[in-house]
Amino acid sequence: MDDSPKSLENNQEIKVEEIMQVPSVEMSFDSIDEAYDYYRKYGKQLGFPVRKRTSRKGDDGNTKYITISCGRAGKFKSKSSISLKSHPSVKTDCKVLIRLGKSLDGKWKINSTKLEHNHGLSPRKSRYFSANSELSSSIKRRLELNDVARIGLNKSYNSIVVEAQGYDNVPFLEKGAQNHIEKIRRLRLKESDATAVQTYFLDMQDKIASFFYAIDINEKGKLRNFFWAYARSRAAYQEFGDVFTFDTTYLTNKYEMPSAPFVGVNHHVQSILLGCGLISSEDIETFVWLFKSWLTCMSGNAPSGINTDQDRAMKNAIEIVFPNTRHRWCLWHILKKIPEKLKGYTEYESISMTLLNTIYDSLSQVEFEERWDEMIKQYKLHENDG
Incomplete structure (x- = not known):
């Protein structure tokens, strides 16, 4: 060749x-x-x-x-x-x-x-x-075969760059190749594993009529995404389903499929599971499927609010499936970016403390905005787009 x-x-x-x-x-x-x-x-x-x-x-x-x-x-x-x-x-x-x-x-x-x-x-x-960003079918196949042969993605991509005589001649970035390989890895569920998942879900539904599950199969008949919710989760949502948190930052299985739990809070301020999914990709199509499955599980009753990280695909999917739900960013994810955005300032420690006090000590939206404006003026942060 x-x-x-x-x-x-x-x-x-x-x-x-x-x-x-x-x-x-x-x-x-x-x-x-x-x-x-x-x-x-x-x-x-x-x-x-x-x-x-x-x-x-x-x-x-x-x-x-x-x-x-x-x-x-x-x-x-x-x-x-x-x-x-x-x-x-x-x-x-x-x-x-x-x-x-x-x-x-x-x-x-x-x-x-x-x-x-x-x-x-x-x-x-x-x-x-x-x-x-274009990955032709032949390039995809080449990347997949190299991955199976345990050839590192960096080596695969660099060989393509060399053959093309420069990065500018390659119609995709290494990140695009990485995303494709990660998705393929997650789809490599063995047939026995997929059958075991379906058998388990059917058995649970036979034992408990209100157990809910949904399975997403790709065009080749392989298991791609799945969602499930126990009876107690569905019952809890009826009482404590006004707001929930949705997060996909956990990789807790051998296929490296992101775990996608829907988590609420009960009257004892305890976290409660309102359903969970394992997904093969974090794109709009996958999130739309997952959210629609969850909404069907909960009899079409959308929540008043959803807290997530700042993922754009997640945001777009929420607008499609939950158009009337208030979408808010998780405070933990926002605060995690403070060092990245403000570390370069000589008064970083003072700015950081003032920001945290503004967030946690403000008792109303008006008070927060007033203290926010004062902080911007005090530290001359008008030009910071962070």
Whole structure:
């Protein structure tokens, strides 16, 4: 087998993008996916991210119009009354977009375009945009085989970089390769293990009618995610289900599948388990499946509040499944970042103490905001985006 750069190029595992045509109303595509792929490559060449923004359906229920925009479209809207963000927003209300409509011949034609960005472009950084992270099926297979052969991911990735003659020619980052391998490892449940899990759940349900479980199977028939809740968990939720904490920071099994417990608090201020899942991935699709399974278990009764860490996929899934539930960030996760954000200040110790006093000694939202503003002014933290 020829593993030279030329061979890789011929196999289209790693390829150099062709010069893309500027969007115009003369252009048409066979499908929405083809149009999106074109605009993604165009954005990658110029140095801006893209995303599908809006779509509109006709009377027959089929999509008739779609807008694909610059990834920096829209304005940042904080849902908190406190002027504290984990990261500065990348949104600049950029108006660049293409609008497409489906014509009578079935083609998707560009109806209008806007081309002027209100922000700088970064062609050399395009490969870092999530939409441009591409792992072809052959690359995935190669990474998987190397992993089974116990070849380190770093060596696998570096060999691909060498063959491509540089990092800039590789259409994905090492983190993307790592995420793929971690997901594959979690899906390597032995058939006997998957059968044992299903047998156990069926046995529990036979003994206790109110025992609940849900299993998610992938397209190859392999167990991917599962959720369960005991009768006492379902009963406890009826009394103490107004707020719960959801966390996936625990890896407590040989498959390294994140444990995902739903934890509430009873009238004795004791933690109570309101259900638990083991998941193969921490993406939006998986969290949506898990939350929907939990909601079905609890007879469709959504909680008033959910506390989580600052995971974006988790946040998006909560907005989809629990649109009317108040989502708050876990204080422990926020405070854990204090050294990272403030350690560089000469008055770090004093700032840290003042911040903790502001958080724990404020008895109302108004008092907290007043003390927060005083702290910002006292230590001149106006320019800190942490």
